[in-house]
Amino acid sequence: MLTYWFLFMFPAIAALLGRDRGPKDPRYPVKLTPPWIVFGIVLVVIIGLRYQVGGDWYNYLGHLEEARGESWSSLVMQSDPGYKLLNALSLSLGWEIYGVNTVAALIFSAGLIAFCRRLPKPWLASAVAVPYLVIVVAMGYSRQGMALGFSMLGLLALERKAAPRFAGWVVTATLFHRSAMLLLPIAALTATRKRVWIAFWIGVIGVIAYLAFLEREASYLYTQYFERGYESQGAFIRLGMNSLAAVLFLLLNRSFHMSPESTSLWRWISYLSLLLMGAYFVSPGSSAALDRLGLYLLPLQLVVYSYLPGVLGGRQKKLWVTLVLFYCALVLFVWLNFASNVYAWLPYRNIILE
Structure with missing residues (x-):
């Protein structure tokens, strides 16, 4: 349990000690500084070299065994081919599951740090990410963690009006988990301009991606997640947390002083977050599907809580930073002590120490 608190306290202390900055302040370049490099290494070691930690640990061992002895050409034709090929590569190098998880940790951490570094309070955003994005998603669901890492890079591209680059990152994410296509x-x-043209070629890419990655399993996935009512414990709380961030953004976004592209992006993600929350009340039996879709909207929390102290704090920015950190610490405490599946994360074990 102490490992998880250390993982949270690292960026939390940095957030309390750090100076204020603007998202485009030239005094704070996006390039990595030594503390960020150390934080990245810590993330990769704790996430990538974990041993028997995470809700799907044994499922991923099963994926590894499925790749053993398979030809590379056959793996390309399976679902989530990027992840299957990564398993085969790790096996060929003798790295087993730890090679897979370390690469997954590198991809996730790179996306997370790049995303946070472009926010007004990057260390605060990183601390916000720890309780759920880092510990639950990246350490529990490796494929979604990789897909989320690529997706965060895509969201950065979309904020800079680079829709083709966004599509490229999302398609790459789809190689590791097909749900990213959504x-x-x-x-x-x-889109704030050329919307019809962008919608056209995004539609073309979407159809191609669907035919390549999703068509063969669409019926199975629909049956599993909707017709059979596959439920996800804790989905209500997680969707609710994103809905809170969505409401805050919709109420306060004019004070965020974002570009029109960024405002439009996060406004739509806020709408989608509230839509998923509403869908939960209409069809609680589909909570697992809604929970999985909600994963890709989680960066909204990083954005909102990074901007919040500057918007509401006035001369009391540190107080608002402390309040945000207290909220995140409370989330982590409740999860570590009361989550029904937390046993899969406790105790934390690392292959280096085994």
């Missing part, structure tokens, strides 16, 4: 329409929704 992010593609956001490019058309958030």
Whole structure:
């Protein structure tokens, strides 16, 4: 349990000690500084070299065994081919599951740090990410963690009006988890110009991605997640946390002083977050599907809580930073002590120490 608190306190202390900055302040370049490099290494070691930690640990061992002895050409034709090929590569190098998890940790951490570094309070955003994005998603669901890492890079591209680059990152994410494909329409929704043209080619890419990655399993996934009512414990709380961030953004975004592209992007993600919350009340039996979709909207929390102290704090910015950190610490405490599946994360074990 102490490992998880250390992982949270690292960016939390940095957030309390750090200076204020603007998102485009030239005094704070996006390039990595030594503390960020150390934080990245810590993330990769704790996430990538974990041993028997995470809710799907044994499922991923099963994926590894499925790749053993398979030809590379056959793996390309399977679902989530990027992840299957990564398993085969790790096996060929003798790295087993730890090679897979370390690469997954590198991809996730790179996306997370790049995303946070472009926010007004990057260390605060990183601390916000720890309780759920880092500990639950990256350490529990490796494929979604990789997909989320690529998706965060895509969201950065979309904020800079680079819709083709966004599509490229999302398609790359889809190689590791097919659900990432559902992010593609956001490019058309958030476009501030040439919307029809962007919608057209995003639609073309979406159809191609569907035929390549999803068509063969669409019926199975629909049956599992909707018809059989596959439920996810804690989905209500997680969707609610994102809905809170969505409401705050919709109420306060004019004070965020974002570019029109960024405002449009996060406004639509806020709408989608509230839509998922509403869908939960209409169809609680589909909570697992809604929970999985909500994963890709989680960066909204990083954005909102990074901006919040500057918007509401006035001369009391540190107080608001402390309040945000207290909220995140409370989330982590409740999860570590009361979550029904926390046993899969406790105690934390690392292969280096085994």
